[in-house]
Amino acid sequence: xxxxxxxxxxxxxxxxxxxxxxxxxxxxxxxxxxxxxxxxxxxxxxxxxxxxxxxxxxxxxxxxxxxxxxxxxxxxxxxxxxxxxxxxxxxxxxxxxxxxxxxxxxxxxxxxxxxxxxxxxxxxxxxxxxxxxxxxxxxxxxxxxxxxxxxxxxxxxxxxxxxxxxxxxxxxxxxxxxxxxxxxxxxxxxxxxxxxxxxxxxxxxxxxxxxxxxxxxxxxxxxxxxxxxxxxxxxxxxxxxxxxxxxxxxxxxxxxxxxxxxxxxxxxxxxxxxxxxxxxxxxxxxxxxxxxxxxxxxxxxxxxxxxxxxxxxxxxxxxxxxxxxxxxxxxxxxxxxxxxxxxxxxxxxxxxxxxxxxxxxxxxxxxxxxxxxxxxxxxxxxxxxxxxxxxx
Numbered sequence: 001x002x003x004x005x006x007x008x009x010x011x012x013x014x015x016x017x018x019x020x021x022x023x024x025x026x027x028x029x030x031x032x033x034x035x036x037x038x039x040x041x042x043x044x045x046x047x048x049x050x051x052x053x054x055x056x057x058x059x060x061x062x063x064x065x066x067x068x069x070x071x072x073x074x075x076x077x078x079x080x081x082x083x084x085x086x087x088x089x090x091x092x093x094x095x096x097x098x099x100x101x102x103x104x105x106x107x108x109x110x111x112x113x114x115x116x117x118x119x120x121x122x123x124x125x126x127x128x129x130x131x132x133x134x135x136x137x138x139x140x141x142x143x144x145x146x147x148x149x150x151x152x153x154x155x156x157x158x159x160x161x162x163x164x165x166x167x168x169x170x171x172x173x174x175x176x177x178x179x180x181x182x183x184x185x186x187x188x189x190x191x192x193x194x195x196x197x198x199x200x201x202x203x204x205x206x207x208x209x210x211x212x213x214x215x216x217x218x219x220x221x222x223x224x225x226x227x228x229x230x231x232x233x234x235x236x237x238x239x240x241x242x243x244x245x246x247x248x249x250x251x252x253x254x255x256x257x258x259x260x261x262x263x264x265x266x267x268x269x270x271x272x273x274x275x276x277x278x279x280x281x282x283x284x285x286x287x288x289x290x291x292x293x294x295x296x297x298x299x300x301x302x303x304x305x306x307x308x309x310x311x312x313x314x315x316x317x318x319x320x321x322x323x324x325x326x327x328x329x330x331x332x333x334x335x336x337x338x339x340x341x342x343x344x345x346x347x348x349x350x351x352x353x354x355x356x357x358x359x360x361x362x363x364x365x366x367x368x369x370x371x372x373x374x375x376x377x378x379x380x381x382x383x384x385x386x387x388x389x390x391x392x
Contacts, residue, residue, distance in 0.1 A: 017245055017246055022131040029051030030051060038064045039111075040320075064087045084108070084112075089115045114135075114294075117264075131151070144244065145257045166231060216330060216334075218333065274359035275294045281363060284297070295320075296319075298347075301371045301373060314361060323351075346377065
């Protein structure tokens with residue numbers, strides 16, 4: 001990954017751990033951090049755990065990227081840092097954000113969990129910020145690991161020490177579970193027991209999210225914030241969907257991750273082909289510039305619940321939904337709301353993030369459903385782009 005980015009890269013057990021290390025290094029406690037309100041709530045809790053105040057940015061309704069022009073000057077002046085999201089692999093306007101951060105003398109941190117392989121101005125996402133964090137559980141399918149990339153190689157020793165202070169010892173039981181998981185999941189899929197398995201998890205209390213957003217628990221959250229910065233006090237929120245997020249990796253994890261990483265270019269090529277195919281449909285908005293190998297392609301549909309149900313009947317799961325936006329989810333007690341919340345709310349309600357590797361099946365289901373495309377308010381209808389002409 002260092003060769004890909006031309007940057008010093010430090011392995012971390014998860015993207016969320018890498019982001020916490022970066023925030024603690026670059027941001028003084030009590031600082032204010034601009035971030036996207038259409039983002040995983042885990043990232044929101046990582047920001048709080050670092051002792052920082054999240055400030056929700058206005059977004060472009062068409063693709064969920066940060067709308068830099070809509071951020072008031074009064075907000076810019078009060079910031080300690082900016083975090084990009086690069087939602088689903090679609091890049092935020094990072095050159096503009098980089099220029100703003102340089103003017104203000106604050107760090108830019110790129111969350112590139114969805115964006116291995118995405119580029120801006122012929123540069124990889126993750127090469128603009130003071131630091132960037134990546135997830136190896138996304139495009140590679142490793143379901144573990146990530147890395148922190150930094151512009152200044154001299155910072156590696158300090159960041160490595162900060163990482164090591166957070167790590168929990170490797171556990172044999174966790175390694176065995178990790179090694180068996182792909183076979184168990186393949187068996188469940190092959191026997192068409194996915195719904196039964198999820199119902200069993202809910203019955204046993206093992207499924208931690210009943211809704212898209214996890215339970216906020218305001219009283220407990222206020223108590224945790226009184227101890228911030230302190231990752232351990234936020235463990236019950238940050239561990240959701242990945243209990244091993246701080247686990248020191250064993251040999252099995254590292255070998256499997258390394259093996260999957262060697263296939264990354266092949267995987268990115270497949271994501272790019274699927275993105276181009278989906279970009280040519282009526283449910284996609286045209287976007288200038290070359291297509292990106294998106295992790296998920298956010299199609300825009302009027303009745304998303306109906307689309308999700310129709311896809312589920314064909315065993316196509318829709319994940320990575322971030323609705324409602326974080327300011328509506330957490331409220332003004334825990335975050336500064338966006339100065340222009342409507343575009344983010346519209347995008348969060350209509351975005352249908354689908355796996356580009358299943359492009360043909362998704363198109364077949366939505367066509368059969370006669371799903372109506374959604375268009376942001378005030379945006380005129382446009383013909384779908386020629387395949388491969390635009391990203392999403």
